[in-house]
Amino acid sequence: MSLKRTKNTIKDIQRHAFLNACLLATVVILSVMLFSVTVISVSLKKGMGNMRNRLGADIMLVPKGEREKAENMLLEGSRSNFYFDGAVYEKVQSIDGISDSTSQCFLKSLSADCCSSEVQIVFFDPETDFVVGPWIETEYKQKLSGDAVIVGSDIVSEDGRIKLFGQEYAIASQMARTGTALDSSVYFSTDAKSELLKNAEEKGSFLTEEQKKGDILSSIFINVDGSHTAEQIIDSAHKTIGDIFDVVYPKKLHESLSGSLGKITGVVNVISLSLGILLVAILLIINSIIMKGRKSEIALLRVLGHRKKDLIRKLLSEIGLISLAGALGGSFLGALIVIPFGRYIGKSLDMPYLGPGIASVLLQILLIVGLVILIVFLSSVFFIIHTTNIEPYLALRKEE
Amino acid sequence: MLTAEGISKSYKSGRRKILDSLEISIDEGEFIAVMGESGSGKSTLLAVLAGILDPDLGQVLFEGKDLYKLSDEELSDIHKRRIGYVPQSNFFLKNYTILENIVEPFLADPSKEREEYEQKAKLHLEKLGIGDLADRFPHELSGGELKRAAIARALLTEPVLLIADEPTTGLDSGTGRIILEYLSEYVVSGHAVLVATHDDHVKEYAGRVFDIRKSQTGL
Numbered sequence: 229m230s231l232k233r234t235k236n237t238i239k240d241i242q243r244h245a246f247l248n249a250c251l252l253a254t255v256v257i258l259s260v261m262l263f264s265v266t267v268i269s270v271s272l273k274k275g276m277g278n279m280r281n282r283l284g285a286d287i288m289l290v291p292k293g294e295r296e297k298a299e300n301m302l303l304e305g306s307r308s309n310f311y312f313d314g315a316v317y318e319k320v321q322s323i324d325g326i327s328d329s330t331s332q333c334f335l336k337s338l339s340a341d342c343c344s345s346e347v348q349i350v351f352f353d354p355e356t357d358f359v360v361g362p363w364i365e366t367e368y369k370q371k372l373s374g375d376a377v378i379v380g381s382d383i384v385s386e387d388g389r390i391k392l393f394g395q396e397y398a399i400a401s402q403m404a405r406t407g408t409a410l411d412s413s414v415y416f417s418t419d420a421k422s423e424l425l426k427n428a429e430e431k432g433s434f435l436t437e438e439q440k441k442g443d444i445l446s447s448i449f450i451n452v453d454g455s456h457t458a459e460q461i462i463d464s465a466h467k468t469i470g471d472i473f474d475v476v477y478p479k480k481l482h483e484s485l486s487g488s489l490g491k492i493t494g495v496v497n498v499i500s501l502s503l504g505i506l507l508v509a510i511l512l513i514i515n516s517i518i519m520k521g522r523k524s525e526i527a528l529l530r531v532l533g534h535r536k537k538d539l540i541r542k543l544l545s546e547i548g549l550i551s552l553a554g555a556l557g558g559s560f561l562g563a564l565i566v567i568p569f570g571r572y573i574g575k576s577l578d579m580p581y582l583g584p585g586i587a588s589v590l591l592q593i594l595l596i597v598g599l600v601i602l603i604v605f606l607s608s609v610f611f612i613i614h615t616t617n618i619e620p621y622l623a624l625r626k627e628e
Numbered sequence: 629m630l631t632a633e634g635i636s637k638s639y640k641s642g643r644r645k646i647l648d649s650l651e652i653s654i655d656e657g658e659f660i661a662v663m664g665e666s667g668s669g670k671s672t673l674l675a676v677l678a679g680i681l682d683p684d685l686g687q688v689l690f691e692g693k694d695l696y697k698l699s700d701e702e703l704s705d706i707h708k709r710r711i712g713y714v715p716q717s718n719f720f721l722k723n724y725t726i727l728e729n730i731v732e733p734f735l736a737d738p739s740k741e742r743e744e745y746e747q748k749a750k751l752h753l754e755k756l757g758i759g760d761l762a763d764r765f766p767h768e769l770s771g772g773e774l775k776r777a778a779i780a781r782a783l784l785t786e787p788v789l790l791i792a793d794e795p796t797t798g799l800d801s802g803t804g805r806i807i808l809e810y811l812s813e814y815v816v817s818g819h820a821v822l823v824a825t826h827d828d829h830v831k832e833y834a835g836r837v838f839d840i841r842k843s844q845t846g847l
Contacts, residue, residue: 236732243723528719531680532733532781533708536700619682621675624715 241546247518251547252554254514255600258507259558262596264566265500267584270592271570272489275580278406279482285328285359285449287458288476289320289465295474298447299481302410307336307348311436314443316469323464325456330356333421334446335428335439337392337414347383348413349392351421359449360415363403372400378415381405390414393427405582447476485579492577511607515547519611526615527623536616543612547604555600559593629820630654630677630789634686637672646672647683652838654789654822659815661834662824668840670824671716671793677822678713678791679703690789708734712782714792718774720766726753727762730781745784752780755813757806772803779807783814790814791822796830808833 241248279302290298294310301308317331333351352360354372364378372378377390377397381404389396392414405411416424422442429440452458462475526539534542566573567583574581584592615623630653637647646669654660654677662670675681677688679695688695690711695703707713720729730749735742753759756776761769769777775795782790790811796804804827811821812833823830831837 239723240721243721524717524719525721527680528715529733530704531678531707531713531715533704533706533785534733535704619680621672621678621681624680624717624719625671 237542237546237549240542241550244518244521247514247521248546248550251511251514251518251604252550254507254510255551255554255604256558256561258504258511258603259555259596259600260562260565261500261503261507262599263559263562263592265496266592266596267562267566267589268570268573269493269496270588271581271583272492272574272577272579274584275406275574275582276482276486276489278582279485279580285478286452287450287461288478289448289450289473290446290476292472292474295476298474298476301334301348302476302478302481307334307346309334309336309436309439310446311439311444312446312448312472314445316472317445317448319468320448320450320465323461323468325453325461325464326450327453328356328358328451329448330358331418331445331448332359333418333444335424345383347380347392349416349424350413351416351418351424353418358451360403363406364401372417373419375420376400378403380411380413380415382411383414393424393431395424395427406580488577489579492579508603508607511604515608515611519543519608519615523615523618523623527618527620530616530620531624539616540612543616544605544609547608547612548601551601551604552597554604555597556593558600559596563589563593629656629691631689632677632686633689635673635676635683635688636685637669637676637681637683647676650686650840652677654820656788656818656820657815658836659812659821659834660823660836660838661830662822662838662840663826663831664840665826670826670840673840674713674791674793674822674824678711679706680713709785710787710789712785712787712790714775714778714782714790714795716793716797718766718771718778720774720777722766725763725765726758726769726777729766730777730784733781734784749780749784752783753777756780756810772799775799776803776807779810787819789820789822793824794826795823796825796827801829804829 288298289312291310291312294308297308297310311333317329320326321329330353335349335351337345337347337349350360354361360378375395375397377399378401379385379390379399381402383390383399383402385399388399390399391397397416403410403415425439425442450461452461458477465473522543526543529539530536567589570581570583632650632652635647635650635652636645638645650673652673662673664670672681676683679688679690679698682696687697690706693702695706698706720726724732727746727749730753731742731745734745750759750762753762753776756779758769758773758776761773761777766774766777779790779792779795782792792811795807795811799807808830811823815821815835823834
């Protein structure tokens with residue numbers, strides 16, 4: 229299209245400024261809605277999928293009475309301390325039917341000068357670990373020593389160091405984002421546990437007798453081999469270590485969250501569909517009014533020798549320009565609204581929320597722009613064809 | 629040039645036949661005034677002859693071709709180059725200048741004809757006495773000035789047949805005379821002009837008066 233023709237298209241849009249502004253506003257609202265709903269639901273589903281993979285154990289054993297705390301820690305980001313005696317892990321390892329097992333120990337940092345931020349500290353054993361390792365985003369070559377840590381994706385450090393209980397630690401690597409509380413955790417090798425507990429006590433952390441002993445752990449992650457069931461392992465654990473633990477089933481946790489997500493998605497879909505139908509109805513009304521107001525203009529152009537297909541192309545190019553502007557504007561507005569508040573949305577829904585990356589946002593914008601232009605075209609094409617088919621004299625006579 | 633045979637037309641809204649078995653032919657160099665009282669079907673006849681209103685019965689042969697059996701492409705080409713039409717109402721795009729209103733509808737994209745068309749449009753406007761209004765917007769012009777601009781628009785591609793619906797109605801006699809003289813000049817150069825009117829002054833310029841009432845067999 230030449231510059232002159234583009235200028236004329238803009239002039240033609242300006243001639244019906246009010247109605248085209250209404251059309252633009254409707255397209256913007258439609259695009260904001262489509263973008264927001266898509267991004268939120270994709271982020272929630274991605275967060276759920278990621279959480280399921282991340283809680284990659286069949287069973288998680290936690291001290292008796294601490295199941296709720298453990299679940300909340302995983303899902304809502306609440307920081308917790310609960311402990312087994314360290315000797316428990318060795319006994320559990322001896323149970324028949326376990327293919328993988330590893331232990332973790334939790335500690336809360338302080339909200340004080342001694343610590344960069346208030347985080348959940350997780351001690352894990354790199355030798356047996358199968359929970360943390362697969363999610364380390366950037367590789368680290370050397371063995372994780374006592375003065376180096378791995379951090380969750382939300383931990384930000386300009387100088388690559390983090391201060392905990394008055395001691396600085398080098399950040400050796402960062403975890404991939406999960407959209408859960410794991411993103412704000414700091415991961416130490418178990419070798420660093422006794423020194424960190426000592427520092428914690430010196431900096432004013434209240435340590436329980438168990439913590440002071442040092443040989444403690446908070447949870448045991450177990451994968452069951454193919455010939456046993458989780459229930460059999462739990463029975464064996466009761467016989468081996470007694471009734472001192474509760475069981476968290478990460479997969480069941482995921483299933484229950486999936487159910488909630490399904491309900492939320494259902495409600496969101498119904499609301500979106502209703503709003504979508506309303507917006508399409510508004511588009512149909514606006515397009516019908518616009519074309520009614522342009523009957524005589526179209527008739528005159530036909531009298532002056534314009535072909536129907538050229539007129540249809542001209543009208544669609546005007547609609548296309550408005551749709552493109554509205555869809556781009558609406559998508560960017562949606563991005564401005566949804567992306568900064570994504571985590572708040574996830575938190576308010578009690579759901580893991582894994583927001584999209586830039587490439588994914590751009591792809592979604594592209595898809596939504598295409599979809600919105602198609603919707604607007606479809607909502608206008610009947611009125612355009614109808615108007616171009618009216619006998620020119622009849623349209624001009626009604627104007628007289 | 630143009631022959632219409634057995635033309636009948638009635639509108640859906642009314643049961644009355646506006647045109648009934650009407651016949652008319654137009655040759656090169658003719659200036660014909662279609663006359664008749666209000667509601668007699670003058671405008672309807674012109675629209676049928678211009679190829680912009682499908683008759684219920686009959687055919688309109690223009691240069692040997694039935695206008696209503698042509699494809700949209702062929703008919704559009706005739707409207708662009710062979711038949712000019714001036715509607716009764718002055719319709720102009722309000723945010724285009726008069727010159728743009730005359731030239732833009734005829735330009736392809738991209739166009740090599742812009743300069744040529746602009747010169748022609750200015751010449752028509754000049755001869756019709758409104759050359760200084762080319763760059764004005766439609767709302768700045770009077771009804772008579774707009775009517776002259778509409779004639780300039782219809783004449784831009786020098787159609788062999790110009791059909792004008794009430795070109796002098798509602799205008800002062802001076803303006804009416806300017807228009808009629810310009811149309812007479814156009815006829816002299818070998819074109820044909822068909823005008824619907826109830827203005828008796830037109831008879832002075834028309835070579836033939838077509839009385840719409842007397843020309844219909846059924847009415």
